[in-house]
Structures are given as C-alpha cells and as structure tokens.
C-alpha cells in the first residue's frame with residue numbers, strides 16, 4: 001500500500017476512535033488543493049470519493065482530468081461572484097457561502113439537470129479579522145436566504161478554528177458553532193452537517209459534535225508550497241503554476 005493509502009487508513013481509524021460512543025457517523029472530505037491528480041487517483045483507489053478544493057480554476061482543471069471517476073466535489077475556498085457559475089455547474093457542495101449575493105447567484109446558475117447544490121454557511125467563529133465567513137449574529141438571516149433558494153439545499157455550517165490555540169480555547173470555538181447549528185435545527189431548519197475539524201484539530205472537533213471533517217495534510221502530506229494559508233486567494237497558488245510551467 002502506498003503512502004496515501006496508509007495515511008487514509010490511519011485517518012479513518014482516528015475518526016472511528018474519536019467518534020466512538022457518540023453513535024454518530026463522521027464524513028471524511030479529503031482536501032486536495034495544490035495536490036496532483038495522481039494523488040487524488042491514489043486516494044480514490046482506496047475508497048475515498050469526497051474531495052475538496054479551494055481554487056476554482058485549479059479545481060476545474062483537475063475535474064477535467066478526473067472525469068472518469070465518480071467524485072463528489074466540495075468547494076471550500078473564498079468565492080467571488082464571477083466564479084459562481086463555474087462552481088454551480090461543477091461542484092456537489094459549497095461549504096463557504098458567506099454572502100446573500102453569492103447564494104442568489106449560485107442558485108440561479110445551478111443547472112436544472114443536477115440535484116440542488118448542497119450549501120454550508122461559513123462562520124467566522126474566531127472573529128479573526130483576516131478570516132472569511134459571517135459572524136454568528138448573521139447566521140440566521142443567511143440561513144433563511146439560502147433555504148429560500150430553489151436550487152440550493154442548506155445542509156449546515158462550516159468553520160475553521162483559529163490555529164495555535166489551547167485545546168480548551170479550540171473546543172470553545174467548536175462548541176460555539178455547534179450551538180449555532182442546534183439553534184437553527186430548533187428553529188426548524190432540516191440541516192445535518194456540522195463541518196469542522198482539520199488535520200490539527202479533528203479529534204477535538206469530533207468530540208464537540210462535528211459530522212464532517214476536512215483533512216488535507218494528514219492524507220497527502222505537506223502541501224507543495226510552504227507559505228500556503230488556508231483559503232489563500234486564487235493567485236496564491238504557486239504550486240499549480242509551477243506544475244503548469246513544468247508541463248509546458
């Protein structure tokens with residue numbers, strides 16, 4: 001078994017361990033941003049079929065090369081209005097919806113031949129100034145907007161915890177997202193997805209109620225370029241640009 005297969009096996013058992021006794025299934029989404037199509041193929045061969053990308057152009061190129069595989073694609077990056085059509089046409093999920101305008105445009109552009117686009121609202125639970133996402137006080141309004149779109153299906157909430165915090169502080173952030181999630185459910189929203197937990201904090205997120213973890217590094221190894229911020233803007237994708245240069 002190759003490295004990616006071994007990593008997937010290890011992640012699956014970490015998830016199982018962390019979800020034990022909770023009676024809850026936790027879905028693994030493999031974050032393949034900056035990784036090669038070959039790496040995605042390798043993960044797929046080991047039964048992984050949900051993948052997430054942050055950069056629209058990079059994702060479309062990979063999708064074209066992987067169209068023979070039945071992959072469920074998740075978009076988890078910052079979304080600009082001029083990219084909503086491409087996203088609505090190509091992805092099964094968008095986890096980073098954080099504006100009304102984006103919700104409207106995604107719904108309008110979602111092809112009638114596809115099932116409704118699954119949507120999570122991205123919440124900036126840590127309140128970091130540089131981070132995308134709505135504030136907790138905006139959640140209910142945007143949930144109402146998304147739920148009213150004919151071609152969108154509101155599935156839940158997504159967050160990225162602030163890196164480098166103590167275990168206790170990290171847990172608090174996950175608890176805060178969970179409370180918002182439970183609150184929406186009480187208000188009658190039929191949502192089922194609490195997307196929280198990455199390589200560094202997946203056990204804590206699962207302990208606090210996560211139903212979906214988004215894991216990159218622990219599956220594929222360090223990303224090709226070291227200055228890769230989570231949700232770095234599109235231009236900051238030197239890995240792919242370098243690949244393209246090598247290929248041409």
Ligand SMILES: *Cc1c(COP(=O)(O)O)cnc(C)c1O
Pocket residue numbers: 031033054076077160198199200214215216217218230231
């Ligand atoms: C990159 C990224 C991840 C995965 O991060 P790892 O630390 O590599 O597991 C998860 N979610 C989002 C939104 C990301 O941008």
